[in-house]
Amino acid sequence: MAIRGRRPAGGENTRDAILSATREIVAQTGASGASVRAIAARAGVDPALIYHYFPTKAALVQAALTPPVDVAGLLDGVGSEPEDAGTEVVGRVLRLIDADPVLRDTVVALMRAALSDEDAASALRAALARSVLTALRGIVAPDRPELRATLVGSQLIGLLLARYVIRVPPLSELGPDELVVTVGPTIQRYLTGTLAPGEWAGPTRLEPGPARR
Amino acid sequence: MAIRGRRPAGGENTRDAILSATREIVAQTGASGASVRAIAARAGVDPALIYHYFPTKAALVQAALTPPVDVAGLLDGVGSEPEDAGTEVVGRVLRLIDADPVLRDTVVALMRAALSDEDAASALRAALARSVLTALRGIVAPDRPELRATLVGSQLIGLLLARYVIRVPPLSELGPDELVVTVGPTIQRYLTGTLAPGEWAGPTRLEPGPARR
Numbered sequence: 001m002a003i004r005g006r007r008p009a010g011g012e013n014t015r016d017a018i019l020s021a022t023r024e025i026v027a028q029t030g031a032s033g034a035s036v037r038a039i040a041a042r043a044g045v046d047p048a049l050i051y052h053y054f055p056t057k058a059a060l061v062q063a064a065l066t067p068p069v070d071v072a073g074l075l076d077g078v079g080s081e082p083e084d085a086g087t088e089v090v091g092r093v094l095r096l097i098d099a100d101p102v103l104r105d106t107v108v109a110l111m112r113a114a115l116s117d118e119d120a121a122s123a124l125r126a127a128l129a130r131s132v133l134t135a136l137r138g139i140v141a142p143d144r145p146e147l148r149a150t151l152v153g154s155q156l157i158g159l160l161l162a163r164y165v166i167r168v169p170p171l172s173e174l175g176p177d178e179l180v181v182t183v184g185p186t187i188q189r190y191l192t193g194t195l196a197p198g199e200w201a202g203p204t205r206l207e208p209g210p211a212r213r
Numbered sequence: 214m215a216i217r218g219r220r221p222a223g224g225e226n227t228r229d230a231i232l233s234a235t236r237e238i239v240a241q242t243g244a245s246g247a248s249v250r251a252i253a254a255r256a257g258v259d260p261a262l263i264y265h266y267f268p269t270k271a272a273l274v275q276a277a278l279t280p281p282v283d284v285a286g287l288l289d290g291v292g293s294e295p296e297d298a299g300t301e302v303v304g305r306v307l308r309l310i311d312a313d314p315v316l317r318d319t320v321v322a323l324m325r326a327a328l329s330d331e332d333a334a335s336a337l338r339a340a341l342a343r344s345v346l347t348a349l350r351g352i353v354a355p356d357r358p359e360l361r362a363t364l365v366g367s368q369l370i371g372l373l374l375a376r377y378v379i380r381v382p383p384l385s386e387l388g389p390d391e392l393v394v395t396v397g398p399t400i401q402r403y404l405t406g407t408l409a410p411g412e413w414a415g416p417t418r419l420e421p422g423p424a425r426r
Binding site (some may be wrong): 021078111112114115121123124146147150151153154155157158159161162165166168169170171174181182185186189190195203 | 270296298325327334337338359363364366367368369370371372374375378379380381382383384387394395398399402403408417
C-alpha cells in the first residue's frame with residue numbers, strides 16, 4: 001500500500017525525513033500544535049521510531065529548527081579584513097539564500113515556525129545563542145559583544161523577514177549587491193563601530209589591535 | 214447558561230470583541246487555520262453576526278491585523294528636527310510598547326500571527342504599505358524613499374521581534390534609552406543618510422532644504 005509522503009526508512013535518511021517532516025508540520029501549526037503522530041505520518045515512519053532518534057518532542061523540535069547551514073563556516077574568514085566585515089556578513093547570507101530555492105523555502109518555514117509560538121521561540125533563542133552569536137563572537141569588538149551580536153541579529157532577521165517572508169518591495173526585489181551596500185554599514189557599525197551616544201555621526205574608523213581579538 | 218469568553222453584544226463592543234477574538238485565534242493557529250465559527254465562539258456571538266461587520270473572512274483578518282496604534286500620530290512631528298529623527302522613531306516606538314502591557318501582548322500576537330502564514334503575510338504587507346510607509350514618507354529623504362522606508366521597517370521589525378517575541382538578552386532587558394542610542398543612528402542613516410557605497414564611513418551630515426520635503 002502506498003502511503004503518501006513515505007520515504008525509505010534507515011539511518012541518516014530516516015533522521016532527515018523526520019526532521020524535514022517536523023519542519024513542515026511546525027511551519028503549518030506551530031511547535032505546540034505539532035504531534036509526534038502527525039510528524040511520523042508525514043515522514044512515513046512508526047511514531048516509536050522517532051523516539052529512537054530524539055528523546056523528547058522538544059529535542060526533536062529544537063533539532064529541526066536549528067538553522068540548516070553551518071553558520072560558523074558561512075562566516076569563516078569574515079573579520080580578517082575588519083572594515084569589510086559588515087558587507088561580508090550581509091553578502092554571504094543573502095547570496096547563500098538567494099542561490100538555493102530549497103534553502104530559501106526552509107528558511108521561510110523555519111522563521112514562520114520559530115515565530116509562531118512560545119516553544120518554537122525558545123528553540124530559536126537557543127539556536128541563536130549557540131550558533132549565530134558564537135560565530136559572530138570572533139568578529140565583534142570586545143566591548144559589549146553580546147549587545148553587538150544581538151543587534152546584528154536583529155537587523156539580519158528583520159531583513160530576511162522583509163525580503164523572504166513578508167516580501168516587501170523593494171527589499172524583496174533588489175539584488176544582493178544593492179542590499180549589501182545599504183545594510184552592510186549598519187552591520188559594520190554594530191560589529192565594530194562606536195555604540196556610545198553622540199559619536200556615531202563621525203567616521204566609524206576601526207582600531208586595529210586592541211579593538212579586535 | 215454561562216458561555217466562556219462571552220462578551221456583551223452590541224455596536225463597537227461587539228466589533229472590538231470580534232477583532233480581539235480574531236487576533237487571539239490567528240495568533241494560535243495562523244490566519245488560514247482560523248475559522249469564523251471558532252472566532253464567533255471565542256467572541257461569544259453568532260457566526261452570522263460577524264458577516265454583519267465584515268464582508269469576508271479576509272476582510273476580518275486584515276482589520277484584526279492592522280496595527281492597533283495610529284502610526285502617523287505616533288510619528289507626528291518627527292522630522293522637524295531632522296538630525297533627531299532616527300532616535301525619535303526608535304524611542305517613540307519602544308516607549309509606547311514598553312509602557313503598555315496590553316499593547317505589548319497585542320504586538321506580539323500580531324507579529325506571531327502575521328508571520329505565521331501567507332494570508333497573514335499579505336495582510337501585514339498591506340498594513341505596512343498603508344500606515345508605516347505612509348507615515349515615514351514625510352520623514353525620509355526624497356532619493357529612494359521606498360527603499361529607505363522599508364529599511365527602517367526591517368530594522369524596527371527585527372528589533373521588536375528580538376525584544377518582545379524571541380526575547381534575546383540583552384535586547385530584551387535593556388531600557389529604551391540604551392537601545393535608542395544604539396539603534397537610532399541606524400534608523401537615522403536609513404531615513405536621511407547616504408545610501409551609496411563608499412561614502413557611509415564618513416560623517417552622515419544632513420543637508421537641510423533639498424534633502425528634505
